[in-house]
Amino acid sequence: MEQCACVERELEKVLHRFVMYGHLSEESLDELLRYVCELRGQLVTFGVQDADLSVLSQSMAQCCKNIKDTVQMLASRHKDIHGSVSKVGKAIDRCCCVLPFVQNFDAEVSAVVAETVWDSQDRQKFLSESIVEHLYRQGMLSVAEDLCQESGVVIDMSLKQPFLELNRILEALRMQDLRPALEWAVANRQRLLDLNSTLEALQYARHFQPFAAQHQRDIQILMGSLVYLRHGIENSPYRSLLETNQWAEICNIFTRDACALLGLSVESPLSVSFASGCMALPVLMNIKQVIEQRQCSGVWTHKDELPIEIDLGKKCWYHSVFACPILRQQTSESNPPMKLICGHVISRDALNKLTNAGKLKCPYCPMEQNPSDAKQIFF
Numbered sequence: 574m575e576q577c578a579c580v581e582r583e584l585e586k587v588l589h590r591f592v593m594y595g596h597l598s599e600e601s602l603d604e605l606l607r608y609v610c611e612l613r614g615q616l617v618t619f620g621v622q623d624a625d626l627s628v629l630s631q632s633m634a635q636c637c638k639n640i641k642d643t644v645q646m647l648a649s650r651h652k653d654i655h656g657s658v659s660k661v662g663k664a665i666d667r668c669c670c671v672l673p674f675v676q677n678f679d680a681e682v683s684a685v686v687a688e689t690v691w692d693s694q695d696r697q698k699f700l701s702e703s704i705v706e707h708l709y710r711q712g713m714l715s716v717a718e719d720l721c722q723e724s725g726v727v728i729d730m731s732l733k734q735p736f737l738e739l740n741r742i743l744e745a746l747r748m749q750d751l752r753p754a755l756e757w758a759v760a761n762r763q764r765l766l767d768l769n770s771t772l773e774a775l776q777y778a779r780h781f782q783p784f785a786a787q788h789q790r791d792i793q794i795l796m797g798s799l800v801y802l803r804h805g806i807e808n809s810p811y812r813s814l815l816e817t818n819q820w821a822e823i824c825n826i827f828t829r830d831a832c833a834l835l836g837l838s839v840e841s842p843l844s845v846s847f848a849s850g851c852m853a854l855p856v857l858m859n860i861k862q863v864i865e866q867r868q869c870s871g872v873w874t875h876k877d878e879l880p881i882e883i884d885l886g887k888k889c890w891y892h893s894v895f896a897c898p899i900l901r902q903q904t905s906e907s908n909p910p911m912k913l914i915c916g917h918v919i920s921r922d923a924l925n926k927l928t929n930a931g932k933l934k935c936p937y938c939p940m941e942q943n944p945s946d947a948k949q950i951f952f
Contacts, residue, residue, distance in 0.1 A: 580661065580664045583660050583664045584661055587657045590654050597647075601646065601647060602643070605640060608636065609640075615632075698726065701726045703842060703843045703846075704720060705721060705726060705728060706736075706842070707842075708720065709736035709737075712743070714740070735835050739828070741753065742757055742827065742831075743827065746824050746827065747824065749820060754827055765834075794811065797811065848889075849889055852883070852885055853883045853885070856883050857883075882903075895910045895918070897910070897923050898919065899919050900923050902922075908920050908921050909950070909951075910949070911949055911950065912947060913935055913942060914947070915937075915938050915940040915942070917935055924944055928944045931943070932944075933947075
């Protein structure tokens with residue numbers, strides 16, 4: 574992933590240099606054109622016959638020199654851009670060399686993924702539905718409809734309608750039109766108040782009173798900005814209220830609150846899964862290669878569990894997990910956490926291994942108990 578990021582950085586440098594080269598070319602050519610026009614105007618005004626031939630010769634020589642210098646300077650800058658473009662190609666080559674599995678991607682990925690993961694019709698249906706939902710979230714409604722027709726996925730209108738309304742309001746906000754968002758906020762006022770949302774507080778001052786208890790600080794800022802209306806809010810301490818990024822913030826607030834009311838995550842589940850897979854896949858492929866080189870195939874026997882822990886960051890923490898303190902393995906549906914009558918928690922596999930002659934002695938306290946008295950815990 575670091576090599577891919579390197580390619581992206583090199584590409585950004587090239588694009589930046591192209592933009593700067595365009596600005597420099599326009600400025601240089603405009604300046605040269607002004608100089609030539611001024612020289613032409615002087616010749617027309619004073620006349621060639623009246624002008625001193627030596628002065629005229631020096632002026633024309635200087636003009637030719639300026640043109641030549643400008644062309645050489647632009648050519649040199651253009652050559653530098655070619656060097657930057659070649660660096661992008663070299664970065665791509667390095668990326669392919671460091672990640673050899675790119676050339677044989679399917680075979681390498683199959684080594685760390687269960688072969689039967691998509692054999693079930695239900696799983697294929699779930700994947701198609703996830704893709705369709707992602708397209709609805711992104712506002713790509715026509716693409717989602719085409720996918721439904723080709724894959725045979727049927728999406729109920731009750732599930733589709735919220736996304737249609739969500740995209741309609743977001744499109745209006747991008748056009749800096751607050752009316753649809755405010756109408757939606759008024760219709761869902763009580764539920765938004767329960768969420769402690771700031772969305773409807775964007776309404777006019779005469780409607781602020783119901784929000785005074787929860788958003789007093791925001792209302793004070795808006796009221797204070799009115800003092801500077803005559804001189805212009807853009808020249809006041811409240812100029813941040815007019816920044817264009819405020820519209821992006823309103824879109825984010827609306828998306829967050831609307832998804833919360835609909836019982837949806839703010840980010841698309843497909844996007845989160847894809848991003849997590851991009852972080853985890855290189856690590857899994859490396860550990861698989863090490864296992865094969867050291868002939869330790871027994872370390873990773875089940876493809877529905879990971880041989881090592883992969884940190885995806887706190888952004889991907891959505892639910893609690895439990896690792897058995899005895900076997901030091903993360904619990905799963907086939908090996909759930911079990912609570913003993915003494916209060917200690919271990920995995921089911923650990924419980925079975927510690928059972929002796931129908932009795933279980935807790936590994937943390939001297940209490941003996943019947944293994945059947947253990948209760949499964951659901952996080």
